[in-house]
Amino acid sequence: MNRIHLLSPRLANQIAAGEVVERPASVVKELLENSIDSGANKIDIEVEQGGVKLMRLRDNGGGIAKDDLPLALSRHATSKIIELEDLEAVNTLGFRGEALASISSVSRLTLTSRPPEENNAWQVQTEGREMSAVVAPAAHPEGTTVEVRDLFFNTPARRKFLKTEKTEFKHLEEVVKRQALGRFDVGFQLRHNGKVIHQLRQADSEIERERRIASVCGSAFVDNAMKVDMEAAASGLRLWGWIGMPTFSRSQADLQYFFVNGRIIRDKVVSHAVRQAYQDVLYHGRHPAYVLYLELDPALVDVNVHPTKHEVRFRESRLVHDFLFRTIHRVIADARPEEQVESMQTPTGALHSPAGSVPQPEQATMMNFEQGRMPLSQSPRPSGSGIREQIGGYAALHPDSTSAAAAVEPVAAAAVNMPSSPNVMPEAQAEECPPLGYAVAQLHGIYILAQNAQGMVVVDMHAAHERIVYERMKSAYETEVVRSQPLLVPLSMAVSQREADCADEQRETFKRLGFEIARMGEETLVIRQVPVALAKGNVEQLIRDVLADMLVHGMSKRIEHHINEILATMACHGAVRANRQLTQPEMNALLRDMETTERSGQCNHGRPTWAQLSMADLDKLFMRGQ
Numbered sequence: 001m002n003r004i005h006l007l008s009p010r011l012a013n014q015i016a017a018g019e020v021v022e023r024p025a026s027v028v029k030e031l032l033e034n035s036i037d038s039g040a041n042k043i044d045i046e047v048e049q050g051g052v053k054l055m056r057l058r059d060n061g062g063g064i065a066k067d068d069l070p071l072a073l074s075r076h077a078t079s080k081i082i083e084l085e086d087l088e089a090v091n092t093l094g095f096r097g098e099a100l101a102s103i104s105s106v107s108r109l110t111l112t113s114r115p116p117e118e119n120n121a122w123q124v125q126t127e128g129r130e131m132s133a134v135v136a137p138a139a140h141p142e143g144t145t146v147e148v149r150d151l152f153f154n155t156p157a158r159r160k161f162l163k164t165e166k167t168e169f170k171h172l173e174e175v176v177k178r179q180a181l182g183r184f185d186v187g188f189q190l191r192h193n194g195k196v197i198h199q200l201r202q203a204d205s206e207i208e209r210e211r212r213i214a215s216v217c218g219s220a221f222v223d224n225a226m227k228v229d230m231e232a233a234a235s236g237l238r239l240w241g242w243i244g245m246p247t248f249s250r251s252q253a254d255l256q257y258f259f260v261n262g263r264i265i266r267d268k269v270v271s272h273a274v275r276q277a278y279q280d281v282l283y284h285g286r287h288p289a290y291v292l293y294l295e296l297d298p299a300l301v302d303v304n305v306h307p308t309k310h311e312v313r314f315r316e317s318r319l320v321h322d323f324l325f326r327t328i329h330r331v332i333a334d335a336r337p338e339e340q341v342e343s344m345q346t347p348t349g350a351l352h353s354p355a356g357s358v359p360q361p362e363q364a365t366m367m368n369f370e371q372g373r374m375p376l377s378q379s380p381r382p383s384g385s386g387i388r389e390q391i392g393g394y395a396a397l398h399p400d401s402t403s404a405a406a407a408v409e410p411v412a413a414a415a416v417n418m419p420s421s422p423n424v425m426p427e428a429q430a431e432e433c434p435p436l437g438y439a440v441a442q443l444h445g446i447y448i449l450a451q452n453a454q455g456m457v458v459v460d461m462h463a464a465h466e467r468i469v470y471e472r473m474k475s476a477y478e479t480e481v482v483r484s485q486p487l488l489v490p491l492s493m494a495v496s497q498r499e500a501d502c503a504d505e506q507r508e509t510f511k512r513l514g515f516e517i518a519r520m521g522e523e524t525l526v527i528r529q530v531p532v533a534l535a536k537g538n539v540e541q542l543i544r545d546v547l548a549d550m551l552v553h554g555m556s557k558r559i560e561h562h563i564n565e566i567l568a569t570m571a572c573h574g575a576v577r578a579n580r581q582l583t584q585p586e587m588n589a590l591l592r593d594m595e596t597t598e599r600s601g602q603c604n605h606g607r608p609t610w611a612q613l614s615m616a617d618l619d620k621l622f623m624r625g626q
Contacts (some may be wrong), residue, residue, distance in 0.1 A: 013105035024051025030099035035059035050168035060143040063115035069124040070133035146424035190545035224248035244289035246281035277328035283606040302344035333598040439587035445579035463603035467621040568604040
């Protein structure tokens with residue numbers, strides 16, 4: 001072994017560059033953060049050959065004084081923190097003071113800057129083995145320009161790991177997009193090989209922000225997004241932004257942007273909370289789309305976790321998780337047809353009506369379900385105990401709740417007294433038309449055709465009724481304490497000591513959910529009671545999964561999810577079947593229930609329940625006015 005010695009500055013910086021500089025996109029990220037921290041509101045990025053040959057960033061920020069230029073290229077040199085207390089409440093994007101030194105060690109870097117208070121600009125480069133800085137006068141407007149050429153020219157092994165020019169530029173472009181979403185008050189311009197790729201102006205108004213989001217995420221996202229803005233005054237948390245409708249899901253998690261105090265991050269607590277909020281309205285394997293911004297006290301989040309600052313650690317992760325889940329869950333639940341219809345453009349003039357008749361003021365009649373006849377309007381809402389008895393019997397007969405087919409007496413919708421109207425709906429009534437309008441006909445026993453003030457509405461009657469029944473079952477089930485069933489032979493489980501400690505700490509949580517769990521040793525748990533609905537399920541595996549969730553996220557929704565799976569299956573088999581002919585009052589009663597039911601835009605499996613065709617869409621289809 002050699003004697004212990006100090007590393008040379010260049011070698012130390014190159015080792016640090018291995019953590020910070022992975023590809024050209026990493027360089028652009030660090031330089032963009034410095035420009036934003038300097039107060040710039042306009043940043044120009046010029047790239048050649050995917051960033052390998054040239055990356056040049058120019059901003060109009062505060063600049064760097066002449067005497068500070070050589071120091072800016074030194075390791076651990078920064079103006080953003082001074083004492084340890086500053087590190088505990090970082091409110092800037094950069095703070096480590098390693099970026100410029102690391103970048104200059106694996107490239108040819110030139111830094112030119114002029115602060116507003118100085119008349120002359122100065123330029124600095126690093127030359128020689130010891131990276132000594134050379135300062136010289138230069139011509140430059142207010143602000144800073146950083147030019148990085150020939151990335152990894154002195155580390156050929158690192159250069160071999162770079163991908164094609166197209167791939168590297170895609171990564172670089174994604175970095176610019178993220179920063180553009182994080183700072184609406186900054187204008188960005190990106191050029192590649194002399195061609196302008198993005199020209200994003202400052203976005204101060206709500207319309208300009210949505211326009212920027214459309215240019216980055218696509219106009220389809222904005223058209224299918226719901227606004228979020230919730231603040232918890234007690235905890236100082238605020239969440240705002242846009243989340244995609246459940247029907248606008250994606251096969252990959254490629255349209256998910258989450259910012260904490262303006263810094264884009266990827267965090268397990270955040271992703272878990274969002275997944276839980278969308279859990280009841282998405283297909284399995286589908287991913288939601290969102291652009292969300294969380295604002296909180298910088299002292300409540302630790303950004304000094306990862307060298308690239310992509311990860312953070314919340315000091316109160318449970319508080320943040322609950323706030324995110326409740327906020328997003330409530331926004332999805334409140335997405336009623338009324339809000340979605342209002343967002344569509346209403347055509348001018350009188351309401352167009354088909355030649356056929358419109359519904360008459362009749363009370364809802366009997367609906368023939370597969371298992372019997374039930375009045376759509378007069379069936380009482382089930383009680384909590386009735387729902388529990390159904391669940392208990394269903395679980396006993398069908399342990400596999402996802403595939404069993406049970407016949408459950410359905411929960412029928414409430415009837416609506418409709419106003420008397422002639423064959424053509426008058427304008428006065430059109431103004432009071434409900435969001436989903438009035439039923440006109442039934443198509444092939446599957447779809448309900450209705451007309452509203454905007455045009456035509458098509459409803460999948462089975463999917464819509466399935467969601468209505470499901471939500472009522474969940475509401476009824478939650479009205480009473482969960483009933484438990486003692487096990488004839490208590491179930492003994494071998495767990496780790498960490499899992500046993502967690503079970504001890506969460507004993508009251510398990511009790512509230514219907515479980516009685518006792519600790520019989522350092523690594524042994526005994527289950528004495530389980531919920532009636534889960535008596536025939538794989539209780540041991542469920543408890544292990546719940547404990548794993550609690551250890552990682554501080555909470556778990558698996559038990560509620562398993563109970564909801566049983567309710568969803570019961571609702572699916574209890575909903576009105578396809579090919580069942582409904583009367584117009586029955587169809588209108590279903591439409592009115594959809595307007596008052598949470599998450600009625602999607603069925604229990606994530607499929608859409610209704611669609612709107614505006615008059616403009618219909619006119620375009622038949623080329624009217626062209």
